[in-house]
Amino acid sequence: APVAMRAPGEKPIASPAVRQRAWELGIELQFVHGSGPAGRITHEDLDIYLVSGGQPRVASA
Amino acid sequence: GKADVECEVLVLGAGPGGYSAAFRSADLGMKTVLVERYATLGGVCLNVGCIPSKALLHTAAMMDEVKNLSHHGIKYAAPEVDIDALRGFKDGVIKKLTGGLAGMAKARKVEVVTGVGSFLDAHHVEVVAEGGGKKVVKFAKAIIAAGSQAVKLPFMPEDERVVDSTGALLLKSIPKRMLVVGGGIIGLEMATVYSTLGTRIDVVEMLDGLMQGADRDLVKVWEKVNAPRFDHVMLKTKTVGAKATKAGIEVSFEGEKAPKEPQLYDLVLVAVGRSPNGKKIGADKAGVAVTDRGFIDVDKQMRTNVPHIFAIGDVVGQPMLAHKAVHEAHVAAEVANGQPAFFDARQIPSVAYTDPEVAWAGKTEEQCKAEGLKIGKAVFPWAASGRAIANGRDEGFTKLLFDEATHRIVGGGIVGTHAGDLISEVCLAIEMGCEPGDIGKTIHPHPTLGESIGMAAEVFEGHCTDLPPQKKK
Amino acid sequence: GKADVECEVLVLGAGPGGYSAAFRSADLGMKTVLVERYATLGGVCLNVGCIPSKALLHTAAMMDEVKNLSHHGIKYAAPEVDIDALRGFKDGVIKKLTGGLAGMAKARKVEVVTGVGSFLDAHHVEVVAEGGGKKVVKFAKAIIAAGSQAVKLPFMPEDERVVDSTGALLLKSIPKRMLVVGGGIIGLEMATVYSTLGTRIDVVEMLDGLMQGADRDLVKVWEKVNAPRFDHVMLKTKTVGAKATKAGIEVSFEGEKAPKEPQLYDLVLVAVGRSPNGKKIGADKAGVAVTDRGFIDVDKQMRTNVPHIFAIGDVVGQPMLAHKAVHEAHVAAEVANGQPAFFDARQIPSVAYTDPEVAWAGKTEEQCKAEGLKIGKAVFPWAASGRAIANGRDEGFTKLLFDEATHRIVGGGIVGTHAGDLISEVCLAIEMGCEPGDIGKTIHPHPTLGESIGMAAEVFEGHCTDLPPQKKK
Numbered sequence A: 001a002p003v004a005m006r007a008p009g010e011k012p013i014a015s016p017a018v019r020q021r022a023w024e025l026g027i028e029l030q031f032v033h034g035s036g037p038a039g040r041i042t043h044e045d046l047d048i049y050l051v052s053g054g055q056p057r058v059a060s061a
Numbered sequence B, C: 001g002k003a004d005v006e007c008e009v010l011v012l013g014a015g016p017g018g019y020s021a022a023f024r025s026a027d028l029g030m031k032t033v034l035v036e037r038y039a040t041l042g043g044v045c046l047n048v049g050c051i052p053s054k055a056l057l058h059t060a061a062m063m064d065e066v067k068n069l070s071h072h073g074i075k076y077a078a079p080e081v082d083i084d085a086l087r088g089f090k091d092g093v094i095k096k097l098t099g100g101l102a103g104m105a106k107a108r109k110v111e112v113v114t115g116v117g118s119f120l121d122a123h124h125v126e127v128v129a130e131g132g133g134k135k136v137v138k139f140a141k142a143i144i145a146a147g148s149q150a151v152k153l154p155f156m157p158e159d160e161r162v163v164d165s166t167g168a169l170l171l172k173s174i175p176k177r178m179l180v181v182g183g184g185i186i187g188l189e190m191a192t193v194y195s196t197l198g199t200r201i202d203v204v205e206m207l208d209g210l211m212q213g214a215d216r217d218l219v220k221v222w223e224k225v226n227a228p229r230f231d232h233v234m235l236k237t238k239t240v241g242a243k244a245t246k247a248g249i250e251v252s253f254e255g256e257k258a259p260k261e262p263q264l265y266d267l268v269l270v271a272v273g274r275s276p277n278g279k280k281i282g283a284d285k286a287g288v289a290v291t292d293r294g295f296i297d298v299d300k301q302m303r304t305n306v307p308h309i310f311a312i313g314d315v316v317g318q319p320m321l322a323h324k325a326v327h328e329a330h331v332a333a334e335v336a337n338g339q340p341a342f343f344d345a346r347q348i349p350s351v352a353y354t355d356p357e358v359a360w361a362g363k364t365e366e367q368c369k370a371e372g373l374k375i376g377k378a379v380f381p382w383a384a385s386g387r388a389i390a391n392g393r394d395e396g397f398t399k400l401l402f403d404e405a406t407h408r409i410v411g412g413g414i415v416g417t418h419a420g421d422l423i424s425e426v427c428l429a430i431e432m433g434c435e436p437g438d439i440g441k442t443i444h445p446h447p448t449l450g451e452s453i454g455m456a457a458e459v460f461e462g463h464c465t466d467l468p469p470q471k472k473k
């Protein structure tokens, strides 16, 4: 199972359109790495999440 | 069972929630029936709520503005006020909008069935028209948008001088003394209209402040400007009795600010809240659960406990606001159409259309404190806004709240003229998860009231050059 | 060379660009000198531009609104107009703001040197005070913010009845007939003020439309509402001569709409544009390149060709707007401080503070067409806005432009009351790269003018339920 990247209850930062698309794709934003400033999740992040087979991309810390 | 009409989607109630749900359903290609008790569409909002109140408030705001013009060398004598014509204007506004709705329903081939609707079972609603005629509508899916109604105070006498907001909006006459029971937005909006027309106002509120829900710093500015409208603002005070006499309505109070003697009023407006209509639609027959208080619980997709029956608007809970109803309506219709929509708003704004207006979105400071969320607060006072000063109205301020950990905006509040229009940018900023730099580096036009939002974001960063130097953080 | 004063940053000119640059420089800890020819800070914008014009425009808008109130049953007799008091109000607004600036300069320990400044070399400016006294300021870095001034028409007679915007703002009297030469924003704003005060207006414009820069659909709405203000709108027409006579200024025209006979005016406002002050500051002595037209070219960091000398505001180019100057100012100060700042705005909004207001941000339709950018256009007409109808002002509309390829918003325009405040949300949306869903799914408060922006985004997606059904795309 994917590992949550955020504390439970923490709302990931993503715009309404990105949130809507994630919902449509059945993606839990909780598990998506956000590449934008302060971890904002973009459409590209959703694309990467999808091609990586739903595996959360670990932040290249 | 047998049905007179069959449809894919039945919408019960034609307020902003209901008509938006019906229109969206029809636009998505579903055969839609809209059941409404009254002859006109639009519900509380268009007929006896948002719209008529704002028509009167705009007029009141302009009348007050005229008084300010005397400081600019433009002196008007007191106007002739024809309240029949004012009422006529307001009714014309309503008619234009409800007429528009009827036309749009027709254009969408939404069938409107007029009468009181009640569930017979999970797939049938019976509609009883005023004359007594009955129609049964069979539906595949239903969206409940039955709204709310004003709460009554049991001890108030049945008298035409005791009214709820609907009665107050009728504007039958301009009373000398008026009591507003309940210091919420609706009561204060009506108080604004009547006081501008010449009425002296008392307001009584059980809690310890007016306009609950808004942060106190915002309300304070409103209070200061509006103090002259009120003879008595009775906080922490209860209305305990009322008697209709020939001279007026005699009201007695108990509590901290209660006058010892009962007070006499020409008009009493009861505005102590609204209660949902969930218990009045035979929901149990459809198996839809209703809470004790009359609300219908729903999930993020606006589904009730019965998966093909949805509910939206005032009947599903607070905040009871038209814009919440409309957005929920779209979700319900889309989900009924099999789309993966969901209601996931980060913020639902509130506006008091008083003078000045008070508007807020996202989290309030009080909420952040209650949640233990550490926030940074940035305020831009309108006393430094060129436009506010040029307008002769620089009493307001713009406040933004940023999460200290993530530096994202989580809320904001504005008090000042047109605050209700200005707050939209804050709404968008919250939904987009903006940082101070996103807002502050966005070039806002000068000189506008809107630039106060950009400036407040600059204040958060210590970068504002339209204010005295800030202390280093 | 020898210097009377030494500083890290010298700022030349104290308009919105200059004072913002100086204040930001000081806030960053740099010793800052601000050189200004006039005794008050604030430049064109505060003294003879944005601010006084808006003070008068607000008054005018309210006077016009009073006329509308008669349709609401509120009848006012014509006001007593005391133009001395009106001028006094306007001057009071300016004083409040310029006084505030002086205080803020002091609080920041920005040294203000009053007099005309001129470069001696790349590290010295000589300042000549009105009395003739001279001071030399030595600087490590300089920020040029010398602004612009009104273009003159050579054939106009020297006469107190021929004025530029500064003269028009003096509001010496209310002429019977006024000619506005130039149909841009500044001219039309002044036309609005004077016509509300009772003046009959003619306007002459060489190009084929008023308010160039704005999309024609926006301007059309303004034109329709404002037609009664004008006796003649002479497009594609040139002013070719003028003669001062006892009866007035006699002006002759040539072109498509030119009257055959010269016309007589009590006041002629020349508002044909502004030219930058780049050639008047001895820039060559510092090695700073100035274009033929007097502009100073800068890079994204606001550097001129001389790396330690920056330039900002009207003197660096179009659009000549105060908010552009302020944002450039911050960049220049930060770069002078060694920070990696740069000016990279996606949009600079424009507003005509006429009645109704016209505001636009980002790309216009005309621009998109010129660039070959395929866009989707979404319009929400205010005739369907409950608030606009309640305000009795539903002539406007809100328009959003989305890139067809990326679905990102690239521009927007609004015509209607308070458009200038409303456009801010569009500015933020463009900077954030919003999609229609971002804006449309943001819950805007109802009933506001601001929600027209949310609705326009819904229109783009074909989802708006406050309009007749849209055709499927």
Ligand SMILES: Cc1cc2nc3c(=O)[nH]c(=O)nc-3n(C[C@H](O)[C@H](O)[C@H](O)COP(=O)(O)OP(=O)(O)OC[C@H]3O[C@@H](n4cnc5c(N)ncnc54)[C@H](O)[C@@H]3O)c2cc1C
Residues within 6 Å of the ligand: B012, B013, B014, B015, B016, B017, B018, B035, B036, B037, B038, B042, B043, B044, B045, B046, B048, B049, B050, B051, B053, B115, B116, B117, B118, B145, B146, B147, B148, B165, B166, B186, B277, B280, B281, B312, B313, B314, B315, B320, B321, B322, B323, B324, B325, B353, C446, C447
């Ligand atoms: C004075 C006042 C001012 C307000 N101002 C604002 C404001 O400025 N902004 C704002 O956002 N909100 C405002 N509100 C609140 C707003 O009006 C409501 O939130 C909104 O109308 C809720 O919409 P709704 O569709 O849920 O229900 P409603 O508007 O209550 O509509 C419900 C409809 O269902 C019908 N109905 C109910 N039961 C049945 C039945 N059994 N059969 C047939 N029909 C039925 C009713 O007749 C009604 O038409 C105001 C309210 C009031 C009273």
Ligand SMILES: Cc1cc2nc3c(=O)[nH]c(=O)nc-3n(C[C@H](O)[C@H](O)[C@H](O)COP(=O)(O)OP(=O)(O)OC[C@H]3O[C@@H](n4cnc5c(N)ncnc54)[C@H](O)[C@@H]3O)c2cc1C
Residues within 6 Å of the ligand: B446, B447, C012, C013, C014, C015, C016, C017, C018, C035, C036, C037, C038, C042, C043, C044, C045, C046, C048, C049, C050, C051, C053, C115, C116, C117, C118, C145, C146, C147, C148, C165, C166, C186, C277, C280, C281, C312, C313, C314, C315, C320, C321, C322, C323, C324, C325, C353
């Ligand atoms: C009537 C009118 C209305 C306007 N309305 C708006 C509006 O609503 N919104 C908007 O954004 N813009 C408006 N503008 C434009 C706006 O005023 C300018 O864009 C803005 O003032 C430019 O700022 P600036 O700092 O570049 O220069 P300026 O404001 O022109 O300031 C330049 C300063 O430099 C000083 N100076 C110049 N040379 C020297 C020298 N050699 N030595 C010493 N001092 C010197 C000048 O005295 C002046 O104070 C308006 C302009 C006019 C005329």
